[in-house]
Amino acid sequence: MIAGLTWLLAFQVLGEVVVRVLDVTVPGPVAGMLLLFVFLRLRRYGDDGSIVRAGTALLRHLQLFFVPAGVGIVVYLAVLRDHALPIAAAVLGSWLIGLVVVGWTAVGLERLLGKPRDDLGAGPHGAGEAA
Structure with a gap:
């Protein structure tokens, strides 16, 4: 060890x-x-x-590595409370931007490679239709 x-x-x-x-x-x-x-x-x-x-x-014991982050949140709780709206906007905005960029990248790669994905297991009749 x-x-x-x-x-x-x-x-x-x-x-x-x-x-x-x-x-x-x-x-x-x-x-x-x-x-x-x-x-x-x-x-x-x-x-x-x-x-x-x-x-x-x-x-x-990975969960123990989150203890310092939790302590930091508790220590800065007043700052987080005072700036809750900008923090929430930044978190949601960055998440949305990341989601859009990943989607555009996936679509761009599908077009570039010429291979559309078939994740849903849709058959030749489309998703949800019986053969």
């Missing part, structure tokens, strides 16, 4: 170093996670390895 946690922390530090040396705008832990992914794919690491066991143990 300690060896796996050491590997995970080493890749996080490596990600931080890469981000600072290359001066990119990606968080260091994300870069470290990408490097870890490449490492695991190249080594064909098994499910019984120390890195996988440590990651599984961390995932088992």
